[in-house]
Amino acid sequence: MTTYRIALAGNPNTGKSTLFNALTGLRQHTGNWAGKTVERAEGEFTHNGKTFRVIDLPGTYSLYSNSADEEVARNYIIFEKPDVTIVVLDATSLERNLNLALQVLEMTNRVVVCINLMDEAAKLGIRINLDRISERLGVPVAAISARSKTGIEALLDLVEKVASGRIVPVPIRVTYSEEIEQSIQKLEPFIRQTLGDLFPARWVALRLLDGDGSLLAALKEHAGESAPVKEVVNYGQTVCH
Amino acid sequence: MAKPYATNSSNSLDSLFAAAAKLAEGNSIRDGIVSDIYKTTHEICRESVRYEDRKKLETTYRLDKIVTSPIWGFPIMLAILGVVFWITIAGANVPSEMLASMFTWIEGYLTAGFQALHVPEWIHGVLVLGFYRGTSWVISVMLPPMAIFFPVFALLENFGFLPRVAFNMDRLFKKSGGHGKQALTMSMGFGCNAAAILSTRIIESPRERILAILTNNFVPCNGRWPILILLASLFMAVGVSSQYQTMVTAFIVMGMVLIGVAVTLAVSWVLSKTALRGIPTHYTLELPPYRKPQFIKTILISSRDKSWNVLKRAVLVAAPAGVITWILGNVDVGGTSVLNHMAAFFDPFARAIGLDGFILMAFILGLPANEIVLPILLMGYMSTGAMVDADGLDNIKQIFLDHGWTWLTALNTMLFSLLHYPCGTTLINIYKETKSVKWTVLSGVIPLAIAIAVTFAVAQTVRAFGWV
Numbered sequence: 001m002t003t004y005r006i007a008l009a010g011n012p013n014t015g016k017s018t019l020f021n022a023l024t025g026l027r028q029h030t031g032n033w034a035g036k037t038v039e040r041a042e043g044e045f046t047h048n049g050k051t052f053r054v055i056d057l058p059g060t061y062s063l064y065s066n067s068a069d070e071e072v073a074r075n076y077i078i079f080e081k082p083d084v085t086i087v088v089l090d091a092t093s094l095e096r097n098l099n100l101a102l103q104v105l106e107m108t109n110r111v112v113v114c115i116n117l118m119d120e121a122a123k124l125g126i127r128i129n130l131d132r133i134s135e136r137l138g139v140p141v142a143a144i145s146a147r148s149k150t151g152i153e154a155l156l157d158l159v160e161k162v163a164s165g166r167i168v169p170v171p172i173r174v175t176y177s178e179e180i181e182q183s184i185q186k187l188e189p190f191i192r193q194t195l196g197d198l199f200p201a202r203w204v205a206l207r208l209l210d211g212d213g214s215l216l217a218a219l220k221e222h223a224g225e226s227a228p229v230k231e232v233v234n235y236g237q238t239v240c241h
Numbered sequence: 242m243a244k245p246y247a248t249n250s251s252n253s254l255d256s257l258f259a260a261a262a263k264l265a266e267g268n269s270i271r272d273g274i275v276s277d278i279y280k281t282t283h284e285i286c287r288e289s290v291r292y293e294d295r296k297k298l299e300t301t302y303r304l305d306k307i308v309t310s311p312i313w314g315f316p317i318m319l320a321i322l323g324v325v326f327w328i329t330i331a332g333a334n335v336p337s338e339m340l341a342s343m344f345t346w347i348e349g350y351l352t353a354g355f356q357a358l359h360v361p362e363w364i365h366g367v368l369v370l371g372f373y374r375g376t377s378w379v380i381s382v383m384l385p386p387m388a389i390f391f392p393v394f395a396l397l398e399n400f401g402f403l404p405r406v407a408f409n410m411d412r413l414f415k416k417s418g419g420h421g422k423q424a425l426t427m428s429m430g431f432g433c434n435a436a437a438i439l440s441t442r443i444i445e446s447p448r449e450r451i452l453a454i455l456t457n458n459f460v461p462c463n464g465r466w467p468i469l470i471l472l473a474s475l476f477m478a479v480g481v482s483s484q485y486q487t488m489v490t491a492f493i494v495m496g497m498v499l500i501g502v503a504v505t506l507a508v509s510w511v512l513s514k515t516a517l518r519g520i521p522t523h524y525t526l527e528l529p530p531y532r533k534p535q536f537i538k539t540i541l542i543s544s545r546d547k548s549w550n551v552l553k554r555a556v557l558v559a560a561p562a563g564v565i566t567w568i569l570g571n572v573d574v575g576g577t578s579v580l581n582h583m584a585a586f587f588d589p590f591a592r593a594i595g596l597d598g599f600i601l602m603a604f605i606l607g608l609p610a611n612e613i614v615l616p617i618l619l620m621g622y623m624s625t626g627a628m629v630d631a632d633g634l635d636n637i638k639q640i641f642l643d644h645g646w647t648w649l650t651a652l653n654t655m656l657f658s659l660l661h662y663p664c665g666t667t668l669i670n671i672y673k674e675t676k677s678v679k680w681t682v683l684s685g686v687i688p689l690a691i692a693i694a695v696t697f698a699v700a701q702t703v704r705a706f707g708w709v
Contacts, residue, residue, distance in 0.1 A: 013527060064271070066522070067445045094290055098282035099275075125293030132289035176277045183264040190260060194253050208261030210271050216258050223254065 003051040004163040007076055009104055010088030011097050012059035015116040017041075018146040019088060020056040038072050047156040052163075055082070063103045065214045074215075077107050078199060079222050083163040086155075088114050091121035091128060091143070101137065105171035106203045111139045112158045119145045139169040173202075183209050195219070301530050305405065309528075314409040321402070322498065325393050326491035330474050333385035340384065341636075344377035366571060367564055374623065375563025376556055379616045382637065383467040387548040390466060394431075395543035399534035403428050408526055410502075417506045418513025420449035421524050423456070427505060430460040434663050438670040448519045451680055452509050454671055458663040458688045459505040461498065464554075464611030465658050469497050471615065475638045476651035501659050504691060554612050562606070562613055566620040580621060594693055595653035595700030597644065604657065609665045614658065647709045653696040660692035 010016040020028070024043025033040045041056040057076055058069035065071045077085055087104050089097040094115070101113055115128065134141040140158040144151030161167040175181070187205040195204065207215045307313050351373060355365045397403070410424035422444050429437035437457045444450040461469055470490075478489040513519065569580040577585075584598030591601040599621045607614035622640050641650075662685040663671070672681040703709055 013529070067524075069445075095282050095286040098285060099278050102278050102281060124297055127291040127293065129289040129291070133285060136285045136288065172281070174278055174281050177273050180270055180273055180277075183261075186264060187257075187261055190257055194257050205261070206274060208258055209265045210274065211262060211265065211269075213258075216254060219254055 002164075003053055004083040004160075005080070006052050006054040006159060006163070007080075007082040007085045008054060008056045008088060009073060009077070009085055009100065010057075010059055011061055011090065011100055014059070014088045014090040014097065015146045016059055016088045017056060019086075019114070019116060019144070019152075020054065022146050022149050022152060023052075023054055033072050038068050040072075048160055050160060050163075052156075052159070060100070062100060063107070064210065065212055071214055071218075074107075075218055077104065079218070081108070083110060084159050085111050086114050086159060087111060088116050091115045091117045092124060092126060094126075094128065102172070102174055105137065105139065106174070106206070107200055109139070109169045109171050110162055111169060111171065112155065112162055113137060113139055113141045114155055115141060115143045116146050118143045118151070119148060136172060138171040140167060176206075180206075180209065301528075304531060305528060308402075308405050309408050314405075318406055318409060319495065319499075321397065323491050323495050325390070325397070326470070326494045327487060328393055329386050329390040330470060330490045330494070331487045332389045333470070334474070336385040336388075337381055340381035341377075344381055348373065348377070363571075367567055370623070371563045371567025371620070372560055375566070375616055375620045376560050378619050378637075379556055380552065382471055382615065382619075383612075384548070384552055386467055386470050387463075387552065388544060390470075391463075391548045392540040392543045395539050396534045396536070399532065399539050401529050401531045404526065404528050408528060411526065413506055414509065417510040418517075418519070419452045419456075419509040420444050420446065420522060421526060423449065423453040423509070426453045426457060427460055427502070430457045430462060432463060434458055434460075434462045435666040435670050438667055438674055441674070446519070446522050448513075448517050449522065451675065452512055452517055454675065454680065455512065455684050455687060456505045456508050458667065458684070459501045459508070459660060461501060461659055462611065462664075464614075464664065467612075468615045468658050469494055469655050471637075472651045472655050473497075475641070476646070476648045479648065497655055497659055500656070504660065508687065508691070554610055562617055563620050566617060570621065570623075584621070593700065594657070594696040595649050595703070596657065596696065597650070599644065600650070600654055600657075604661060607664075608662075611658070611664050649700060649703050649709045653699055656699065657692050657696050660688055660695060662686075662689045662692075 008016050008020055020041060020043065023045045025045070027045065028041060028043030030039060030041045032038065038058050042053065043056075044051060044053050046052070055076065057073040060067075060070045060073050063070055063074040063077075065074055076082070085104055085108060087101045089101060101111075104111055113133070115130070115133075118128075121128065128143070130141050130143055140162065142151060142155035142158050144155055146152070158167070162169065176184070184202060184205040187208065188201045191199075191201040191204050191208075195201075204215075308317055348369065351369050352365065355369065404425075407421075407424040407428055410427070411421040414421055414423045425443065426437050426441045429440045434457050438454055441450050441453045441457070444453055473493040474486075474490045477493040478486040481489045566580065569583070570578050572579050574582060584602055586598065587601040587605075588598035591598050600618060603614045603618035603621060606617050619637070619640065622644050662668070668681060668685060671684050672678070675681060
């Protein structure tokens with residue numbers, strides 16, 4: 001039986017944990033991320049006969065490694081490469097929430113966008129054109145209400161399709177200013193040469209241009225881990241590589 | 242296992258990083274990246290989100306514009322705080338009197354019963370004059386203000402006001418070198434310092450977290466509100482005509498809170514310029530929507546969780562403390578009671594800072610929990626033979642007056658309570674969180690030093706000018 005790994009990303013207060021609980025029920029356990037004081041919640045559920053291991057990433061407003069939370073979330077998506085990342089958005093403040101979705105889409109195309117709190121939005125008279133958003137983002141979009149558990153089946157269908165490769169999203173590409181774009185172009189070949197195709201070169205270029213020292217440190221750490229000569233499972237290394 | 246990188250030396254990663262830094266030319270491109278992302282999301286939303294009723298959405302924003310505005314933010318905050326204190330003080334007086342006279346009435350029957358059964362005098366002393374009286378004082382003095390203050394505060398909390406307070410305070414904390422979230426942990430401190438210490442976990446940077454831990458004690462917690470409110474209403478509004486007394490009392494309590502906040506900021510500022518140097522890190526504070534509080538539920542829950550628990554703790558500790566204090570007050574060594582010996586020992590120093598030996602002793606014995614400082618103090622005074630009929634707040638004041646209290650004593654007791662070291666539970670939590678004896682000791686010693694310095698300065702100034 002196939003087991004897929006799913007990550008839940010999203011801003012704080014979007015009902016991400018409500019969704020996590022709705023998905024996993026009692027089949028979950030919590031702990032800390034290795035070496036961090038950030039809580040790590042992991043659980044399991046089945047859908048259409050497939051098993052999904054789902055990890056609830058810390059709620060963050062961005063993935064620019066401003067804090068330990070953001071670092072944990074970013075490192076998981078980049079280094080652990082989940083089969084699908086569900087980005088949970090708050091329907092009542094979609095515009096602000098979409099920023100995080102765009103940042104995730106720069107890191108991976110295996111994304112399903114999940115717009116939560118649809119009932120609240122309806123109460124406030126907010127009408128959301130899901131097809132249009134899906135079209136613009138280039139990834140499947142599901143609308144749910146985690147609290148009343150509506151729309152979750154449809155969400156999971158999409159998640160399964162992306163996980164199994166039946167849907168291959170082609171995400172939107174944010175165009176930056178000419179200056180930034182030129183720098184990205186200069187860096188990209190250099191990045192491919194150094195890191196191979198393990199990481200999205202465009203995203204790495206952006207992070208490096210932003211002077212993200214913590215990413216550099218994380219890359220070095222993982223370079224050490226994955227070097228063939230050092231085939232030792234270190235303490236603190238996650239099992240599901 | 243992940244595949245190895247194309248090139249596996251960390252040198253090549255470093256040179257990649259250096260190349261990127263060179264391209265960026267030392268400019269921060271973060272703003273450019275973020276604004277382009279915002280532009281894109283704005284565009285997507287313009288195409289796909291439709292608002293049927295913009296007004297509905299804007300109520301929160303409109304209210305927040307006023308409540309968190311640079312001009313109106315602080316006056317509104319202070320006004321609300323003032324109203325809460327006013328309601329508490331105005332509402333607590335009558336039930337306090339009623340409870341006190343009820344307990345006195347019962348005490349009369351208890352004493353009569355003990356006498357009818359020919360119970361030895363010392364048992365009557367321990368049980369009625371120590372245990373019963375101590376406990377009933379605590380209940381009649383502390384229950385009414387708590388039963389009003391906590392539910393009112395909880396209603397404000399549920400309405401969504403506290404995040405706005407944190408938002409307003411954020412500017413000040415940034416300026417004093419702390420983290421904006423310190424405003425949140427400080428707000429928690431108004432409830433319970435021990436819990437607030439745990440809440441400092443939300444601050445990532447160790448420097449800013451220590452700052453928040455060290456200064457949390459300066460806002461009054463559940464255990465200290467009663468002593469502040471009681472002393473303010475007994476002593477501080479004396480010269481004022483009666484219809485304004487409640488208002489003046491509320492102002493005094495509010496003044497205490499402001500002093501606490503000012504000290505928090507000042508200590509943060511000094512520490513961030515000396516022992517804990519550094520630049521404040523940024524963070525995002527989300528203002529949740531205002532919600533209509535569920536009145537009945539909030540009142541019931543806060544009564545159960547806060548009012549009842551604080552009272553229970555006070556009674557549980559105060560009851561045995563009442564017995565011990567009574568015994569200490571009635572066992573004579575060399576003609577004077579043990580209690581008097583102890584108080585006399587502290588007295589010279591205590592006088593210098595405007596207190597007396599009993600008050601200082603109550604604070605020292607009150608280390609386990611701030612709730613019991615007032616009960617210990619009252620029992621200490623009562624056991625020294627000053628027999629007063631305990632039937633109302635006036636008589637509590639009489640007890641204080643009999644022991645030479647002036648408004649200066651009351652003021653300095655309030656200041657000392659506000660500033661002195663955190664309670665034992667809080668200290669234990671600080672140790673658990675910091676794993677450092679140094680910071681734990683400092684978090685007790687810094688407030689204590691400030692408390693002594695402030696009360697000393699106030700006492701000496703007031704006496705030098707001959708105001709008492």
